[in-house]
Amino acid sequence: MAISAAAVANRWTQRRRRAQELREAWPFSAEVLGFYGALLDAQEAAWSQARMDVPAPADVISYTRVRVLPAIFEATVRSGPSKLVQSLLERYEVADFESIAKAWLDGNELLPVERYIARAAVSPVLEALGTAAGALGSGPRGGRHCPSCGGRPQLSYFAASSEELLTPQRYLECERCATSWPYTRMTCAACGESRSMQLAVFTEEGVAQAGRGARVVRRQPAAADLGSEAAAPEPGSARFAHMRIDGCRSCSTYVLTVDLGGNGRAVPVVDELAALPLDLYAKEQGLRKITPNLMGF
Ligand SMILES: [Zn+2]
Numbered sequence: 315m316a317i318s319a320a321a322v323a324n325r326w327t328q329r330r331r332r333a334q335e336l337r338e339a340w341p342f343s344a345e346v347l348g349f350y351g352a353l354l355d356a357q358e359a360a361w362s363q364a365r366m367d368v369p370a371p372a373d374v375i376s377y378t379r380v381r382v383l384p385a386i387f388e389a390t391v392r393s394g395p396s397k398l399v400q401s402l403l404e405r406y407e408v409a410d411f412e413s414i415a416k417a418w419l420d421g422n423e424l425l426p427v428e429r430y431i432a433r434a435a436v437s438p439v440l441e442a443l444g445t446a447a448g449a450l451g452s453g454p455r456g457g458r459h460c461p462s463c464g465g466r467p468q469l470s471y472f473a474a475s476s477e478e479l480l481t482p483q484r485y486l487e488c489e490r491c492a493t494s495w496p497y498t499r500m501t502c503a504a505c506g507e508s509r510s511m512q513l514a515v516f517t518e519e520g521v522a523q524a525g526r527g528a529r530v531v532r533r534q535p536a537a538a539d540l541g542s543e544a545a546a547p548e549p550g551s552a553r554f555a556h557m558r559i560d561g562c563r564s565c566s567t568y569v570l571t572v573d574l575g576g577n578g579r580a581v582p583v584v585d586e587l588a589a590l591p592l593d594l595y596a597k598e599q600g601l602r603k604i605t606p607n608l609m610g611f
């Protein structure tokens with residue numbers, strides 16, 4: 315699918331706009347989104363520069379260290395949550411960046427602070443390179459992995475459908491390079507489980523799911539789950555009306571799914587980052603996210 319440069323550039327504007335919107339609408343996510351907004355400026359600048367420089371895949375990590383890392387580091391120290399900043403200053407050595415970034419691209423285990431810095435700095439470069447970045451990551455391609463770089467799905471979303479009766483296509487979006495690819499609807503994005511008895515969909519109470527073919531487990535999050543002073547939503551006015559948790563009992567993982575048909579203003583990567591109460595709820599159910607997002611949730 316060809317994507318015009320203007321449409322791609324617009325992604326950053328969309329992310330910034332949505333982060334601002336949700337920051338006001340979802341007070342529990344204000345800190346995360348305030349920081350994300352500051353980081354977006356550094357990431358967009360890195361993306362624009364990389365679009366001009368077009369580093370060769372073999373040079374991406376060293377390029378990122380020299381051209382991108384300083385600004386990402388600076389934005390994080392200036393605007394990041396104190397715990398992250400403290401870890402960054404105490405536990406992370408800039409000299410280790412290249413080996414950390416390589417480990418991240420290979421899908422190896424990393425400390426949260428290492429995963430954060432690798433991802434925050436390398437992903438805008440991968441996004442700028444598009445399919446050319448595909449040569450970088452290791453591991454399988456396609457299906458439950460990004461067809462371009464082999465990354466795992468950060469999130470899932472349903473495209474808005476122009477025809478009411480048409481079932482919207484489901485997509486997964488890559489944790490590393492933001493590529494999206496089509497994926498079967500009621501199938502675990504981590505292990506491929508498709509037996510409905512093993513799959514659990516959680517939505518906020520009051521969200522209609524009729525006709526979507528999902529086995530729905532509804533529950534109103536208790537005030538304690540919300541992690542904020544925000545008032546509990548009125549019936550029918552769920553804050554996460556366009557979101558759900560897609561859980562799998564076979565591999566005990568979950569992914570958050572954003573329904574763009576349910577909210578045309580949503581930007582999946584931003585909404586996923588901000589829906590902290592859904593993450594808390596999924597964890598209470600004994601599920602872990604397929605891969606933590608940029609902010610570690
Ligand atoms: Zn990817």
Ligand SMILES: [Zn+2]
Pocket residue numbers: 502503504505506507562563564565566567
């Ligand atoms: Zn599974």
